[in-house]
Amino acid sequence: MTAVDTSGVGFRSERGPVLIALMVTTGLVAIDATILATAVPSIVDDLGDFAQFPWLFSIYLLAQAVSVPLYAKLSDTVGRKPIILLGVGLFLLGSILCGFAWSLPALIAFRAVQGLGAGAVQPMAITIAGDIYTVAERAKVQGYLASVWAISSVAGPTLGGVFSEFVSWRWIFFINVPLCLVAGWMLVTRFHEKIEKRRHRLDIAGAVLLTSGLSLVILAVLEGGQAWAWDSVPSIAAFVVGGALLAVxxxxxxxxxxxxxxxxxxxxxxxxxTTLISLGVGAILIGLTSYVPTFLEGVAGASPLLAGLALAALTIGWPISASLSGRFYLRLGFRTTVLIGTGLAILGAVLLIVVYPNANIVLVAISCFMVGLGLGLVATPSLIAAQSSVPWNERGVVTGTNLFSRSIGSAVGVAVFGAIANSIFGASSKGETDPSVLIAASGAVFAAVLVCAAFTGVAALAMPQARVEDVEHVEAAT
Incomplete structure (x- = not known):
């Protein structure tokens, strides 16, 4: 159980420094997810081996995704504080090693260390927020955490470009060092929890099987159609062996x-x-973040900055509605709030399909903003409903499963959307840079995003009616 004073939600309350520390650690992961994109040319010029650079992203996502369930379970056993500090420490170590990387393979390996740290930081930040804030307070707090992602989506690429052009790409990683130290110090000195001491039996066999199986399956999804063909021996072997390990x-x-x-x-x-809802959210996010900028730059002739700002509307809408979602689920219940959110997301996706042929940047941004508003009313209330339905010693696993599902949704989404776009490129004789082909491919991907939004809506319809008073007895009991 966490022992923290519960007076006030603001930054000046007893919990304020803990919330700030959670936002800083979340910011580390959020910025690192975007800051590297604009620095790739500089990194390749310095270290060479252009063909391997996609692994800088894949290995980070893979390490983060497969480690989340392990950290989540351990946090329910030994407490949140040791796990989030471990995550910050691994992220710090990985950042230092990345900054001194002497080759691209070394940088890829060190990015895996960063990913292992991120796998602990993100779910623990959300779990700790669930521990120290009440059901009524969590929407506002989750809005704060979501705003970190919104700011990072704009600041990350900008910082990456600035460091690469005016200093060195290595400072992309060195800048994490003081932030990790500050966040770690604040967590050590201000976050306190009281854990019941008892002997535990570590599930080593389960951890090895889960990590190995997930690694192979996610690797096959991430690299299918990229590093190897879907029907190639490596692809089939990864799916078969990974699936067998997960069955065991x-x-x-x-x-x-x-x-x-x-x-x-x-x-x-x-x-x-709620797990299925999170799966859909992950797919919707990756579909829009991957293809909206490419579409606007390739068809509308927008600059990278304008294309990024249009996409930023998505991440601006999310924290706005997430911070206000508490007012909805306190009055209407979790299920109704999530249904309203999926309705907005579906309308935003429909609007995107209607306006994209005209390649109007403003209308595309409005569509993304509407989807973001919807997702804020979907992701936060569904996660809070799941967290609030279980006692403290199960909350880490529940939170980790929810976020892991979102990662799986993104990983599968990358593969599916890529296959859709590639099938249109392959069927055309005009080439991938022809605007008409880009329009057709983008339209197909946006239609697939609409399908994912509809899937999320169906999952929300199947969600049981759960009002705040229905789950608060679990909070009181723990």
């Missing part, structure tokens, strides 16, 4: 005394539906 993992978890990923997570209707 399920059998092991049924008998484990303290399973690393308890199967009860997939037996409760509220948790299943």
């Amino acid at each position: 993992f399920v059998l092991v978890e049924r008998r484990a005394a303290e399973p690393i990923l308890p199967l009860w997570v997939f037996s409760r209707r509220l948790l299943i539906t």
Whole structure:
């Protein structure tokens, strides 16, 4: 259990320094997800080996995704503080190593260390917020955390370009050092929790099987159609072996005394539906962030800055509605709030399909803003509903599963949207840079985003009715 004074939600309350520390650590992960994109040319010029640069992103996402369930379970066992400090420490170590990388393979390896740190930081920040704030307060706090992502989506690429052009790309990583030290110091001195001391049986077999199986499956999804063909031997082998390991993992978890990923997570209707909702959110996000800028630059002739600002409307709308979502779910309940959010997201996706043939930057930005408003009313209330339905010693696993599902949605979304676009490019004789082909490919991807939004809406319809008073008894009991 976490022992923190609960007077006030602002930064000047007893919990203020903890919230600031959570925002700083979240900012580390959020900025690092975008800051590298504009620095790739400088990195390749310095280290060479252009063909391997996509691994700078893939290995980070892979390491982050597969480690989330492990950290989530451990946090329910040993507490949140040791795990988030471990994450900050790994991120700090990875950043220092990346800054001194002497070759692209070395930089890729050190990015994996960063990813392992990020895998602990993001879910622990959200879990700690769930621990120290009440159900009524969490929407505003999650809005603060979401605003960090919004700011980072704009600041990250800008900082990456500035460091690369005027200093060195290595400072992209060195800038993390003081931020990690400040966040770690604030967590050590201001965040306190009281954990019941008892002996635990580590589920080593489950951890090895889960990590290995997920690594192979996610790797196959990320690299399918990129590093190798979908029907190639490496692709098929990765899917088959990864799937077999995960099947064995399920059998092991049924008998484990303290399973690393308890199967009860997939037996409760509220948790299943919120997990599916998170899956859809991840797919929608990756679809828009990957293809809206490319579409605007290639078809509308927008500059990278304008294209980025149009996409930023998505991440601006999210924290606005997320911070206000508490007013909705306190009055209407979680399910109704999520349904309103999915309705807005669907309308935004429909509007995008209607306006994209005209390549109007303003209308595209409005569409993205509407989707962002919808997702803020979807992601935050569904996560809070899931967190609030379980006691403290299950909250880490529930939060981790939700965020892991979002990562899976993004990973699968990348593969599916890429396959859709590539099929149109391959069927055309005009080439990928022809505006008409880009329009057709973008339209197909935007239609797929609409399908993902509709899928999220169906999952929301299946979500059980859960009002705040229905779950607060769990909070009171723990």
